[in-house]
Amino acid sequence: MSEYMLETRGLGISFGGLKAAQDVNLKIKKNELYGLIGPNGAGKTTVFNLLTGVYKPTTGTFYLDGEELTGKNSIEINKKGIARTFQNIRLFSNMSVIDNVLVGMGNQSSCNIFESIFRLPRYWKTERQLREKARELLRVFDLDDERRTLASNLPYGKQRKLEIARALATNPKLLLLDEPAAGMNPQETAELTDTIRFVRDHFDMTVLLIEHDMSLVSGLCDRLTVLNFGTTLAQGDVDEVLSNPEVVKAYLGDD
Amino acid sequence: MNTLINGLCLGGIYALIALGYTMVYGIAKMLNFAHGDIIMVGAYAIFVTLSMIGSPIATVVAILVAVVICTALGLLTERVAYRPLRGASPLAVLITAIGVSYLLQSIAQLIFGSQSKPVSMQIKIAGVDSLTFGNVSISISSIVTLALCIIIMVGLTLFINKTKAGCAMLAVSEDRAAAQLMGINVNAIITLTFAIGSALAAFASTFYLMQIPSVTPTLGSMPGIKAFTAAVIGGIGSIPGAMIGGILLGVIEKFALSIPFLAPYTTAIEFAILIIILLFRPTGLLGKKRREKV
């Protein structure tokens, strides 16, 4: 057990000379709500892609709960306990809401293909367990009534929620949310803030989120890291960071 | 040596067809499966024209007719079958293209029957149909084919790189949305691409008939598939890639055919090469690597 749920040491990646992210040092405590902000193109999503194995870091290492995960692929990382949502919603749009969540739960069922095809007892047992758990999760997100709807037919706000529910279904230790409030109206954003806080408390989750909406960030996060041009501009407590002149300059321009 | 010349000749034809595939793929991002059958239509156009007029200029007229018909057909299929599906999934477009291919084949068979029709396209200069150097003899049509293939390819490369329309094509293939924002009429460019590709197909059918002087409704399908293979080998979307792929495939085919032990397996060898190349270079020899954004 490590003091930090996620720790990155000098994490960086460059694409043909372009340093999309460099020397990113995050220390996220257990059960913390941590924000990652920065202007457009600052490399926030790149950090997420590094942490979920979409890209392999060219420099640095990162640890989840003390265990090094550098260089592992997406599937292994997911198994170890990092789950994410996407900036542009990536639901399984032709599957029902509950099936979306059940896909996330796949790693918690030991039922093999043979048992599934021939409907052996273990299939029924695991399937029942999974469905119960999935519905419990959907109830938390107020999606249970729509569980048989196709994911693509959900309203936008609920699709965002379903993405979070699906990520949680993989039973992660750390949840990465990529702009969860993008495109939401103020009321939906407020609702989302409550949901994220609830998730943190109810599931004892550590959350790292990328967000542009400062009201969400300042209302929700415990601490922040600000990225600009792939490097860390500031990090620390929310008020402290947001009043940092460097940060203001990066956001509003130099004048 | 003969094998090499024949291979180059066949390779030139494949390259011409492959160019059609590759340009359409690069710009419309779709695999025009019916391209091979446009060649077949071109061949029938030549056959009909030749049987209607018998004057010495018949060959030239026939080629012109083929070019016009193929271009018109290319534009028609694009307008009727592919444009309504713009923005749909690649799988949907691919299946439609397969449908168009079948449609053309079956219509040709209904009109002309499945029997092969002889077409004489031998070119003679001063009454000779082949030149002999020592123990190597090269037919005039081979020379003409090779020369014209090279001219067409050079012309096409110049067109793409030097003219405004060519530039617009490159832009559309790079990023359709951005090109549209820059004021390029994407639909017009795609139409132009189909027109050029189909005109190339008409030339390909001419050269094909010089090599194999008969027409059947399925004439286009095998060369079509092989030329597509060539385009993929070269890296689909890349014009020099299509040329290299086409010539490579043509030479390999002729060499394989010339070795008795390998001859029956020619098709298998060509496709095996395709698979092997794709394994090591998943986007072909000269293809650009594209990554999906996360």
Add this chain to the structure above:
Amino acid sequence: MNFKRFKLNHYINYILVLALLIPFAIIGLTGSIKGSTSLLLTQMAYSMILAVSLNLVVGFLGELSLGHAGFMCVGAYLGGFVANYMHTVIDSPLLVLILSMIVGGLLAAVFGLLIGLPTLRLKGDYLAIVTLAFGEIVRTVFMNQEFLGGAMGLSTKTYGRKLYIIALVMVLFTVFVAQNLMRSKHGRAIQAIRDNEIAARAMGVNITYYKLIVFVIAAFFAGIAGVIYAHNTSPVDYGFFSFNYSIEILVMVVLGGMGNITGSLIAAAVLTFINFELTTSLSGDLAALKFLIYALILIVMVMWNNAPALRRVRERFNLGRLFAFIRTKLSKKASEDDSTKLGTVAWDKVPTKIPMDAILSTDFKPDHSFEADKPEKGDQK
């Protein structure tokens, strides 16, 4: 969705096949069945197996395979060869049939594994062309093997008139496997890959493993279909397994609806029936009419289901709504004749539920290392 409907969804496929199997099995076992009927039923059966198994790849996994006939070819040649050998040792033709189906299916599955293992990292058009290439390679290689009959084709011992019973039982087995697989955690993972490969990977779905599994299972059943073919037709003719036949199977899948097993079954049966009738009535060049019809089916179906411009029309006039309408009418006037009602059960499953524009997630963009973040909300504070 009420409980009863839910159940019907589970069993409709079995009911359909049994509706074909039981009456004809009774006819076949008691009296004598016409040779041509038996032939037609066998053809229907292996078409159904092929269509359902190809649907696993195209409709559920979302990859286009143009080499399904190639796997069938493996089954037909190798299964037929093994059967020829077994006939000398084993007396019972039924046992030979069953054993050779197992062997042929497994060998086709091995081919599926061999071709899938290296090529499944390719996507979309590239994978399609590789499967096409594979189909042609298999055919060319088998055609040139002397022990497989060479250019004459492999002559096999046909099973006789009762083959269709076994064949239809195999359809049941295929449906059983396909359906149960797709309604399990594994099936969900497979469909997740189709809907969004990147998200599926992020959810811990092992993409390569599942793609391979689907490929191998589909190849296995195509192999079985091949063995049935070999017991129905002698000599086994390599010309049959051409690219055209792969397309024919694809037509069935597209007509029946991507990811819709019931649709595949019905489309396979109907097309085989039409095909059978056409072959006997259309001779010579008129046979091209068949391909004309196929071509129109492909184009019209795909256009209808996918053309962005038709989206509004599609939503207004889809078959599901039409049948819902008919059903409400029917329940009002219960005296309507039963044949329409039967049709209701079968056909309301046919329109594809999956718009194909979501099937392949190959929305490739040029390689930008950075992505533009959403500009709307950045600079408010």
